């Protein structure tokens with residue numbers, strides 16, 4: 001049987017994680033953020049960022065990135081937080097409905113902030129290598145109005161106000 005050893009030291013059976021789960025109440029007493037590769041990027045990012053991300057990746061290095069999705073995003077998170085996030089490869093297990101699972105020591109809220117921070121970082125980096133000055137200034141303008149903490153708070157609140165849109169799937 002597969003067991004996932006969490007960064008906090010607790011082991012869990014991956015079958016406890018169902019597709020709708022976005023946070024795990026752990027035996028260690030903490031809440032841990034849960035992400036699967038089938039989560040849409042809009043779980044964390046507003047549409048405009050997902051769109052610009054697609055464009056940026058296309059103009060910079062689409063060969064390397066392919067279609068940018070949750071696997072890439074969580075790859076970025078793991079680069080910076082290799083001790084805090086654990087990855088479980090579920091491809092071998094046909095019953096789970098996803099092929100990759102990530103669980104973080106921090107809760108879904110903090111994970112959300114980290115994801116937004118890292119994505120903006122790579123976008124800024126990619127933009128700084130772009131020759132398209134219009135795209136660059138357009139992006140800078142959008143970013144100057146963007147506050148990560150406020151965004152995450154509002155984005156999560158907005159979803160709570162529209163429960164029919166998300167059917168309680170997102171935390």
Ligand SMILES: [Zn+2]
Nearest residue numbers: 008010026028
């Ligand atoms: Zn734990």
